[in-house]
Amino acid sequence: MSVNGNWLELKPSRIGRATVFDRDIFIYCISQCMAALNEGRQVLRTMRFSAHDLLKATNRNTSRRGYKLFKDALDRLRNTGIETNVTTGGVDTPMHPRSKTAEENRQVPLS
Structure with missing residues (x-):
């Protein structure tokens, strides 16, 4: 951390x-x-x-x-999955273009 x-x-x-x-x-x-x-x-x-x-x-x-x-x-x-609590401007930032919700933004595969 x-x-x-x-x-x-x-x-x-x-x-x-x-x-x-x-x-x-x-x-x-x-x-x-x-x-x-x-x-x-x-x-x-x-x-x-x-x-x-x-x-x-x-x-x-x-x-x-x-x-x-x-x-x-x-x-x-x-x-390989990625999980993070990093936000941009207080908003969860999608780490993957297919992510749709804040929960999906926290844990997404690299695919």
Whole structure:
């Protein structure tokens, strides 16, 4: 808990919570979005990419084990939950676009 009483809790999925090593997936996706914007293409809410391209771009192994580790990373990112009491201007701020109520804003999956 911080000095002002705010807290953020990450809740793990069945195979653990997202790690610093999983961030490569976010970085890769963001770089793909930026490339699309720079080329004047529309950035959609759903992104499709080749797992092989991501593994190569992030210097990961492309063996069967590499694909398994990639799948596990996606699972952790998709299922790590976030719970917090942080508000903006005294109002609960949605942490996920699908959140509809204050209770849903406090605990949402990263998916």
